[in-house]
Amino acid sequence: MNVSKDLIRLAALGFVLGMVIGDIMVVAFTASEGMSLAAPELIDEFGELPAIIIQTLLSGVLGCICFGATIVYYKDEYSILAATCIHMVIAFLTLIPISNFLWWTGRVMEGNIVVLAMGICAYVMVWFSVYMSYRIQIQKINEALERRNSGKQ
Amino acid sequence: MRKMIPVVAMIGVLVMLIWGYLDSFKYSWLAIMVAGIAIVAISIYEKDRQNKQTK
Numbered sequence: 001m002n003v004s005k006d007l008i009r010l011a012a013l014g015f016v017l018g019m020v021i022g023d024i025m026v027v028a029f030t031a032s033e034g035m036s037l038a039a040p041e042l043i044d045e046f047g048e049l050p051a052i053i054i055q056t057l058l059s060g061v062l063g064c065i066c067f068g069a070t071i072v073y074y075k076d077e078y079s080i081l082a083a084t085c086i087h088m089v090i091a092f093l094t095l096i097p098i099s100n101f102l103w104w105t106g107r108v109m110e111g112n113i114v115v116l117a118m119g120i121c122a123y124v125m126v127w128f129s130v131y132m133s134y135r136i137q138i139q140k141i142n143e144a145l146e147r148r149n150s151g152k153q
Numbered sequence: 154m155r156k157m158i159p160v161v162a163m164i165g166v167l168v169m170l171i172w173g174y175l176d177s178f179k180y181s182w183l184a185i186m187v188a189g190i191a192i193v194a195i196s197i198y199e200k201d202r203q204n205k206q207t208k
Contacts, residue, residue, distance in 0.1 A: 020165055023169070024185055048178055056166060
């Protein structure tokens with residue numbers, strides 16, 4: 001596996017998808033206030049067009065780092081738990097400053113704690129689903145090997 | 154088809170920004186929503202195609 005080539009490919013894909021996902025999330029979360037493409041506080045701070053451009057680019061950066069960091073799942077030397085923890089730390093170290101800057105969490109400690117708690121729950125689910133998927137695959141391989149061995153005898 | 158995903162995403166973002174710049178950002182979020190729906194549709198189609206191939 002060519003790690004650097006894969007990393008660039010994942011990061012580039014993450015950048016474009018991050019821009020779309022970030023904007024959709026903000027539109028969804030501001031639905032009650034009339035569908036805005038950026039937090040009202042950010043628009044007050046920078047003006048509408050610059051705020052939306054800044055938010056779109058920073059969402060892209062967030063997607064780029066989070067998607068790029070999924071490379072840890074392809075490294076054989078890390079267990080699923082270790083890979084999930086490394087990805088979680090990288091994602092949180094990027095998400096917290098960006099979400100504060102973009103006013104996603106209202107720049108208050110409670111907002112950050114809620115994001116952290118939701119993130120940890122999401123990562124536990126990710127770890128569990130990846131773990132179960134590998135477990136099922138290994139079970140299928142073992143069953144196939146058993147069938148093959150019993151056929152030979 | 155899978156390679157279309159980043160292209161659709163970029164087009165969505167560009168249309169949203171140009172629409173907002175030329176007219177208003179009041180409804181330009183529709184462009185990004187349409188791009189998001191298209192990306193999800195392509196992903197589902199590709200996943201379905203891959204599942205059929207592996208069977």
